[in-house]
Amino acid sequence: MPTTKPTTKTLREGSARKRAAILSAARELFLADGFDRSSVDAVAARAEVSKRTVYDYFGDKQTLLRAVVDAVGESMIATVRRTLDDTLTGVAEADELDDALVTFAMRIATDMLGSAEYATLQRLVRTESGNLPHRGYNSMANTPDEALAEQFAAFGEAGLLDVPDSRLAADQFIALTFGVALDRLGSANAVEDARVRPLVVEGVRTFLRAYRSG
Incomplete structure (x- = not known):
């Protein structure tokens, strides 16, 4: 299955605390459940932010994975x-x-x-x-x-x-x-x-x- 190119939209800087919470939640879920089975909804819920906030900060799930690795x-x-x-x-x-x-x-x-x-x-x-x-x-x-x-x-x-x-x-x-x-x-x-x-x-x-x- 071909991968989707990460978004090129302008992303929010936002607060360091929210960014750290999203990255931590994504890392835990990607490791526990795998990238494909980890939804943005689940990441948002674990980070205690809205789904829109995840998209505003990282654009899409692949960009979020790359941010976790980085x-x-x-x-x-x-x-x-x-x-x-x-x-x-x-x-x-x-x-x-x-x-x-x-x-x-x-x-x-x-x-x-x-x-x-x-x-x-x-x-x-x-x-x-x-x-x-x-x-x-x-x-x-x-x-x-x-x-x-x-x-x-x-x-x-x-x-x-x-x-x-x-x-x-x-x-x-x-x-x-x-x-x-x-x-x-x-x-x-x-x-x-x-x-x-x-x-x-x-x-x-x-x-x-x-x-x-x-």
């Missing part, structure tokens, strides 16, 4: 940026990189990849792909890589890493740490699987052998 993605990006600030921003010496990068990777594996938000995003994208603009849709998908690339570029400017292409370095770091865990174990959730940490540690070592300055 909101989850934004939450995860906030986690990435917060973790970068907590673990890597203050690194000023080359000998601090090993521990700092392992700490960063382990925090991502627990706080993001092991989170309910990540599980929600994966499930929505997997089960509702036919109702999203394209397979694997997540408008925020590249942002975590870009945030890490910015940090690696800063390390390059400080002389801690040799990174001619910081985005490539970020992609390779992710592949060597989370990517290996996902490929080998099917999960990078370090909370549930003790095998994740050794893979992350070795991935960081391999990354630094390629990118450490000097």
Whole structure:
């Protein structure tokens, strides 16, 4: 069945509280009952707003689904940026990189990849792909890589890493740490699987052998 294009009508900004309530209600219903079986009436009732308010804020149900996916993605990006600030921003010496990068990777594996938000995003994208603009849709998908690339570029400017292409370095770091865990174990959730940490540690070592300055 072909999907309907999301509306292009001008939407209301409305109140942050109502928008959050609608997104929360839609997320719960899409996960519990599926997109097709979740009506706008049901979303409105759960959010305690009128059906017209849902349409005024989001236009149609497909746009609402996309907004739910985007909101989850934004939450995860906030986690990435917060973790970068907590673990890597203050690194000023080359000998601090090993521990700092392992700490960063382990925090991502627990706080993001092991989170309910990540599980929600994966499930929505997997089960509702036919109702999203394209397979694997997540408008925020590249942002975590870009945030890490910015940090690696800063390390390059400080002389801690040799990174001619910081985005490539970020992609390779992710592949060597989370990517290996996902490929080998099917999960990078370090909370549930003790095998994740050794893979992350070795991935960081391999990354630094390629990118450490000097």
